[in-house]
Amino acid sequence: MTETRVTKKNLERFICRVLSTNGLPEDDACTIAELMVTADLIGQDGHGVFRLAQYVKRLKAGGINPKPVFALAEEFPASAVLDGDNGMGHLVMNHATDIAVAKARQTGVAWVGSRNSNHAGPASLYAMKALCEDMIGLYVAVGSANHMPPWGGTDMLLSTNPIAVAIPAAERPPIVLDMATTVxxxxxxxxxxxxxxxxxxxxxxxxxxxxxxxxxxxxxxxxLPIGGPKGYGLSLVFGILAGVLNGAAFGRDVVDFNADSQSKTNTGQFILMLNIAAFTDPAAFRSSIDDVWDEMKSSQRLPGIAEIRLPGERLDATLKDRSVNGIPLPAALLAVLDDLADANGVARLERQAAPA
Known part of the structure; x- marks a missing residue:
């Protein structure tokens, strides 16, 4: 399979050009571009620039509001529900995360849900925003299309409904769990x-x-769900917490954003921020996570197992590699992006790879 590596800067500029041409204010377009490229940098290839063509299709069809006005539908000292006005999910959740961080600084723990949002990229994108704040982040979303029935059924009533948890360390990479409730x-x-x-x-x-x-x-x-009926149970509960609790879509109300470009998806998500200082000294906690890391890595291994790995270890290695050597894009995706550029009258993505 042929791949070409492109720089973070070139990919961000390209995405920003395409989104700006489709009605988004330039600042918003560039914010989304940065978040989308971060998804590619950390190896979440199914949630980065790969999704750009679908976002544009929905913008053109009126399925996404390019100029939303956000509002807090509900608010308490440690919680809120953000109405995203059918804006791009990246903008909605970026704003929701900022609110959660600010609240957690004051209250120790903060939970911010969203309604009238859209697909926002990988779950880890927002949980990881806690890492530079001396916080632990937890993110859950209702998936943007139903691809799973309840356990033993055949009606598509549930989605992948992912969860991500990001935990900061001191010298070791952060522990970042990012998983769907499907296999x-x-x-x-x-x-x-x-x-x-x-x-x-x-x-x-x-x-x-x-x-x-x-x-x-x-x-x-x-x-298929992870762990059979246990994965089904997780998907169900996560969907209730991110969807039903926020007044967002769940079950039969979920709109398949891949198949329907015009209808509002009313996607629901939530971000939970835990201020480590509310529980213990942040520096001591980070050091303890290093100890946890070392303990896991030093475990006796089963025959044939070369290495024990922790959640987020591959993410960290991918981020380091792609930040230096560029983001690999397969030929088929580059062809789609070239067609997208031509159709929208913007310059094609520059191919220069990052210096090795």
Whole structure:
């Protein structure tokens, strides 16, 4: 598979150009571009520039409000519900996270939910904003399309409903858990289809219960939950907390933003910030996380296991590599981006790779 590496700066500029051309104020477009490229930098390839064409399609069709006016629908000292006015999800959750951080500085713990939001990229994008604030971040979202039935059923009533938790360390990389409640996020199915790859057995089954391996036929089946009925239970509860609690879409009300470009998705999310200083000394806590890291890494290993890894370890390595060497984009995605540039009358993405 042919890939070309591009720089963070060039990719951000390209995304900002495309979004600005489609009605977003330049500052907002560039904020979204930075967040989208961060997704690519940390290896969340299914949630970065890969999604740009779909965002543009929804902007053009009126499915997303390019100039939202945010409002707090509910507010208490340690919590709030942000109405995103159908704006880009990245803007909604970026603002919600800022509110949560500010509240957590005062109250120790803060929970901010959203309604009338949209797809906002990977869950870790917002949980990780806690890391430079001496906080722990936890993010949950209702997925932007239903791809999973309740355990034992066939009606698509649940989504991947992801969760991310980011915990700062001192000298070691942060611990960052970012997972869907399905075995694979649907974005991975879409990227596999674009790359011409087959899916591993265990990601999806068809409606007769047989393994589904061809990602281009994903509509013929559904994603499987992690841990069988336990993953179903997590998806259900996360959907209630991020969707129902905020007055956002859940169950049959979830709009498939891939198939419907015009309807409001009313996506729900929440961000929880824990101010470490409200519990213990932040420096001591970070040092303790280093100890946890070292203890896990030094565990005796099973035969054939070369290394114990912690959540966020690969993310950290990917971020370091791509920050220096550029972001790899497959040929198929570059062709889509070139077509997108031509259709919107903006300059194509520059191909110069970052210096090695």
């Amino acid at each position: 694979a996020a649907y974005g991975k199915v879409k990227t596999a289809a674009q790359r011409g790859e087959m899916m591993p057995e265990g990601w999806m089954i068809d409606r007769q219960g047989n393994p589904l391996l061809d990602p281009t036929k994903s509509a013929e089946g559904f994603l």
